[in-house]
Amino acid sequence: MAGTVVMLVDDEVPFVETMTxxxxxxxxxxxxxxxxxxxxxxxxxxxxxxxxxxxxxxxxMDGIETxxxxxxxxxxxxxxxxxxxxxxxxxIEGMKLGAFDYLMKPCEVEVLMxxxxxxxxxxxxxxxxxxxxxxxxxxSRMGD
Amino acid sequence: MxxxxxxxxxxxxxxxNIMVIVIVVSFAxxxxxxxxxxxxxxxxxxxxxxxxxxxxxxxxxxxxDGFLYERLANVQMLVSxxxxxxxxxxxxxxxxxxxxxxxxxxxxxxxxxxxxxxxQVAYVGPFSLRRAVYSEAEWFKAAVGKPxxxxxxxxxxxxxxxxxxxxxxxxxxTEWIFRATIDFVAFNSLVEGTRIxxxxxxxxxxxxxxxxxxxxxxPALDKxxxxxxxxxxxxxxxxxxxxxxxxxxxxLIYVTTPMKNGEWILVYQQDASDAFSDLYSARRLALVIxxxxxxxxxxxxxxxxxxxxxxxxxxxxxKEMMNEQVIEAGKLASVGELAAGIAxxxxxxxxxxxxxxxxxxxxxxxxxxRGSRNLEEFRRAVNQIxxxxxxxxxxxxxxxxxxxxxxxxxxxxxxxDLVEEIVxxxxxxxxxxxxxxxxxxxxxxPTVLASPSEMQQVLLxxxxxxxxxxxxxxGTLEITSRVEGDNVVLDVADTGVGIPKQNLARIFxxxxxxxxxxxxxxxxxxxxxxxxxxMGGEISVNSAVGLGTxxxxxxxxxxxxxxxxxxxxKG
Numbered sequence: 001m002a003g004t005v006v007m008l009v010d011d012e013v014p015f016v017e018t019m020t021x022x023x024x025x026x027x028x029x030x031x032x033x034x035x036x037x038x039x040x041x042x043x044x045x046x047x048x049x050x051x052x053x054x055x056x057x058x059x060x061m062d063g064i065e066t067x068x069x070x071x072x073x074x075x076x077x078x079x080x081x082x083x084x085x086x087x088x089x090x091x092i093e094g095m096k097l098g099a100f101d102y103l104m105k106p107c108e109v110e111v112l113m114x115x116x117x118x119x120x121x122x123x124x125x126x127x128x129x130x131x132x133x134x135x136x137x138x139x140s141r142m143g144d
Numbered sequence: 145m146x147x148x149x150x151x152x153x154x155x156x157x158x159x160x161n162i163m164v165i166v167i168v169v170s171f172a173x174x175x176x177x178x179x180x181x182x183x184x185x186x187x188x189x190x191x192x193x194x195x196x197x198x199x200x201x202x203x204x205x206x207x208x209d210g211f212l213y214e215r216l217a218n219v220q221m222l223v224s225x226x227x228x229x230x231x232x233x234x235x236x237x238x239x240x241x242x243x244x245x246x247x248x249x250x251x252x253x254x255x256x257x258x259x260x261x262x263x264q265v266a267y268v269g270p271f272s273l274r275r276a277v278y279s280e281a282e283w284f285k286a287a288v289g290k291p292x293x294x295x296x297x298x299x300x301x302x303x304x305x306x307x308x309x310x311x312x313x314x315x316x317x318t319e320w321i322f323r324a325t326i327d328f329v330a331f332n333s334l335v336e337g338t339r340i341x342x343x344x345x346x347x348x349x350x351x352x353x354x355x356x357x358x359x360x361x362x363p364a365l366d367k368x369x370x371x372x373x374x375x376x377x378x379x380x381x382x383x384x385x386x387x388x389x390x391x392x393x394x395x396l397i398y399v400t401t402p403m404k405n406g407e408w409i410l411v412y413q414q415d416a417s418d419a420f421s422d423l424y425s426a427r428r429l430a431l432v433i434x435x436x437x438x439x440x441x442x443x444x445x446x447x448x449x450x451x452x453x454x455x456x457x458x459x460x461x462x463k464e465m466m467n468e469q470v471i472e473a474g475k476l477a478s479v480g481e482l483a484a485g486i487a488x489x490x491x492x493x494x495x496x497x498x499x500x501x502x503x504x505x506x507x508x509x510x511x512x513x514r515g516s517r518n519l520e521e522f523r524r525a526v527n528q529i530x531x532x533x534x535x536x537x538x539x540x541x542x543x544x545x546x547x548x549x550x551x552x553x554x555x556x557x558x559x560x561d562l563v564e565e566i567v568x569x570x571x572x573x574x575x576x577x578x579x580x581x582x583x584x585x586x587x588x589x590p591t592v593l594a595s596p597s598e599m600q601q602v603l604l605x606x607x608x609x610x611x612x613x614x615x616x617x618x619g620t621l622e623i624t625s626r627v628e629g630d631n632v633v634l635d636v637a638d639t640g641v642g643i644p645k646q647n648l649a650r651i652f653x654x655x656x657x658x659x660x661x662x663x664x665x666x667x668x669x670x671x672x673x674x675x676x677x678x679m680g681g682e683i684s685v686n687s688a689v690g691l692g693t694x695x696x697x698x699x700x701x702x703x704x705x706x707x708x709x710x711x712x713x714k715g
Contacts (some may be wrong), residue, residue, distance in 0.1 A: 012492050025506050055484055057488070085619040106495035109502050 004050050004120045005029045009039040009066065010055035010082065028116065032087075036061030041068055049077055049117040053112075056083040056090050064094055069132055071098045076126060078119035082107070152458070155453050162449035170441045178434060182427070189423045194386050194397075197419065199342075201399045201412045204346060208335060208410065215251065215326060218244065219309050222255075223322045228315035231257050231322060241268045244324075253325040258284070260318040267628050271302050271326065283308050294404060297328060297356040300455060304328070307356075309603050332357045335410075341421065344414035348403070356408060382628050388416065428484055465654050465674065467668045472601060487540035494540075503528050543569075552597045554679075559632060560585040562596065563623055566603045573611055578618030583660060585625045592632050593702040598675045603660035606636045606695050607669045611695060612659075613640025630700055631681070637694040643687040651685065 006028050010016050011032055013034060020030045031046055033039040036058060043049055052070060056063035081102040083093040089100035102120045103112060222240060223231070230236045237255060244252045249340045254269020262279030278284040281300070287293035287310035295308040305328040313320045335357045336344055348356035364671065387398045394415035403410050417424055504526050516522075567581055574581050610621050619639035624631050643651060652673040657666030676683045681699035 012496060015492070015496045015499055018496065018503050022499070022503050022506055104537075105491055106498035106537060109506075 003027075003029070005031065005050050006116060007033060007039060007042065007049045007052045008029045009033045009036070009052060009058075011035060011058045012055075022111075024054075025079055026109070026113060028113075035059070036063075036066035036069070039066060040073065043070065043077070049074075050123050051100075051116050052077055052079045053116075054079050054081055054094075055105075056081055056094070061132060064090065064097065066098055067094050067099055076123060078123050079120060080115055133136065151457070155457055158456065158616050159449045159453045162452055163445045166445040166448060167442060168446070171438065174437070174441075178430070182633070184385070184428060186423065189426075190420065191509060193419055194399075197397065197399050197412065197414070198386060200340060201346070201401055201410060204335075204412075205401045205403045205410045206269070206347075211331075211334060212404060212527070213293060215248075216294065216311075218248070218252075218320065219255075219311050219324045220292065223311045223313050226694065228257075228313060228320070231313065232315075234266050234268060237266055237268045251327055251330050254324070257313070257315075258321045259315070259560075262321060265320075273301065276301055281311065282322070287312075287323075288319070294407075296350045296354070296407075307331075328357075341414060341418040341420040344412065346410060346412045349409045349411055351407060362711045363523050422713070429578050442688070461654060465667060469671045469674065472667075472671065473597065476597060476601065481587070483543040487544045490536065490540050493534045494533050498530055499531040501533065501565045505530075554593055556591040557594055557596050557599060558589065559599070559634060559699075560589050560593050560625055562599050562603060563625065563634070565621065566600065566607060568609050569604075570611065574621065577611055577615050579611060579614050581625075582620060582622045584622065586627060589625050590627065590701045592699045594679050594699065598679075602675055602697070603636075605672050606697075609668070610636060610638035610693070611641060613638050613642075617641070619692070622714060628698070629700045632701055634697040634699075635694055636697075637692060639692040642689040642691055643693055644689055648687060652683075683700060 006023065008016050008019055008023075008030055010019075011034055011112070018035065020032055023030050031042055032050060033042050037060065039052065043052075052061050054066060054070075058066070061069075063081060063083075067081070070077060072080055074097075078100040079094070079098070080090045081099050081101060082105055083091050091099075094102060100122065101115055103115060110121045210354070222244075226236070226240075237257075241252070241255050244255070254267065254271065254273070256264045256267035256269070256273065258264045258278055258325075262277055262281070262284050264276045264278065266274055267274040267276070278301075283293070283295035286295065287308075291312050293308075293310040295310070297305050297307045306325050307328065308323050308325055310321045310323045313322045335348060337344055347358065350356055385400050387400070389396050389398060397414050397416050397419050399412040401410050402408070428572060492641070497667055505523070508526070563583060563585060566584060571581065607621065614621070617640065620637075622635075622637045624633075624635040624637070626635075647656075647658065652669050653666075654670040655666040656670075659666075673683055676697055679699055681697060683698075684696045685693060686696075687693040
């Protein structure tokens with residue numbers, strides 16, 4: 001979906017770089033981050049991130065912890081877990097903590113695009129509901 | 145590999161040790177106790193027998209003494225009751241003699257009156273001894289001057305053994321002697337009547353050691369031997385004395401006691417073996433029992449030690465198998481961990497590779513390259529990179545899932561999945577050995593309750609064995625899974641060299657292997673056997689040399705939870 005802002009979080013630099021190029025070619029806006037703390041920092045800066053693609057195994061702050069922090073600070077942002085580790089258990093744990101879905105590395109770019117699309121759709125719907133609720137609240141204050 | 149030879153030496157050594165210890169421990173108290181009790185018994189019994197004999201001899205001595213003094217009293221009575229004149233009258237004497245004989249039987253042989261010169265003035269008896277002269281006779285000489293006198297046994301004028309009882313009678317102011325002869329035979333039989341046991345007999349000796357009664361028919365020993373009983377003691381000594389003597393190879397017991405006022409000695413003689421016959425037979429019996437018991441102990445020790453050691457050997461074997469199993473499982477676990485580490489390390493570079501290939505593919509879409517001659521080739525090469533990357537991913541995934549299953553806890557597992565996993569791992573080797581792997585896995589195969597890692601061990605082992613059998617010749621490895629009644633059955637069949645009939649019965653034995661030293665521990669199949677048995681299943685084998693081998697594994701279906709498993713959507 002054009003205009004979707006995606007943050008790529010992975011400690012493997014070449015992977016992030018190539019992925020950025022491919023996804024940018026497919027009209028996504030990519031913000032790269034190479035560690036958990038960096039991802040959180042960048043999320044503070046760029047409030048328009050829709051989807052975060054998060055690698056499970058990272059040094060310093062691993063995927064699950066980063067996920068927790070993201071859910072705390074930016075609950076509306078959808079997270080897709082990327083596991084090259086075939087540790088389905090970790091991915092499932094992530095999903096229990098609120099991740100949208102998980103993918104196994106190496107993944108086909110079309111599959112990734114589809115998942116990003118779904119995540120973005122969900123976020124949009126959610127934001128829409130918030131706006132509607134707000135409007136209702138305002139109109140209800142205006143009198144019966 | 146620990147060979148059986150060294151261990152059998154060890155076990156033989158152990159057997160011998162146990163046997164020796166058991167024997168020593170059993171015999172020591174037995175001997176001690178037996179010896180102690182035996183000695184006590186021997187001593188007290190011996191003392192008892194001796195005391196008994198002494199008492200017996202004492203009684204007999206009293207009997208005999210009594211007899212003598214009674215006879216003496218008889219004669220004294222006669223002498224004091226009647227006058228010299230009456231006693232000189234032979235007819236009167238005859239009457240008194242008949243009375244004596246009537247009263248006391250043939251004990252009194254004859255009676256007579258002897259004057260101070262030693263001339264027998266009156267005589268009644270069977271011999272013609274009237275007017276016999278005894279002045280030179282020993283008895284006369286001894287009797288003169290004594291109020292009473294009992295002589296030793298002697299032949300005398302009549303030439304037959306007898307002894308005299310003499311009583312002083314004062315006639316015409318001189319001392320005459322009234323004498324009576326006692327029948328030796330009767331007296332002898334009185335003494336001889338003292339018979340106890342088979343060899344016990346009594347006789348009387350005088351102060352000079354001469355026999356007074358008929359000596360025992362037994363040892364023809366010279367007078368010197370018997371004189372020891374006399375010389376060795378002061379004759380005033382009262383009470384009986386016991387001596388044990390070994391003469392001419394025989395052990396004899398002598399009980400002696402003085403009698404007739406110390407002038408004679410009553411000697412009782414018996415073979416020691418006769419006197420103590422009871423003791424000796426008891427001792428013999430005890431010895432026999434001891435020997436039989438001893439043999440029993442030795443035999444028991446042998447049997448017991450053998451049995452104990454074979455138990456120990458069996459336990460050792462089981463322990464060794466268990467150790468091997470643990471080691472194998474440990475190896476598997478560390479391989480698993482290694483695999484997990486490697487897989488992860490490989491996945492990342494592979495992912496990057498595939499991404500770059502994808503990027504190249506994307507770039508190839510751009511217009512400016514469309515004219516290029518090599519476009520198709522670029523596309524094909526890039527595709528190949530992606531394909532191979534995918535293959536890497538599959539391999540590492542298989543490795544990782546294999547590594548996950550090293551937990552020995554039993555849970556419900558689907559054998560088909562495990563089979564496919566192990567087949568995947570063995571594919572490379574199979575291809576290298578020119579072996580084709582075929583699987584006929586029943587769909588909807590029920591689950592079984594087992595430890596995944598143990599099942600992996602079994603399957604891996606069987607497959608490796610099959611591949612080994614077909615290493616040189618190649619062939620087909622076919623794995624079938626099916627249901628048979630309450631069991632899930634797995635057949636692993638190869639078309640390899642086969643197993644000869646004589647080995648077939650032993651392949652599940654521990655340490656049995658036909659592989660070269662260092663190439664196999666011989667424990668693989670025995671561990672498999674143990675694992676399957678533990679699951680409640682069975683493992684069996686068919687084989688024909690040159691045709692191939694098939695292993696059959698039968699495992700009971702997982703029960704109760706079947707419905708639950710279906711509900712969870714497993715399988």
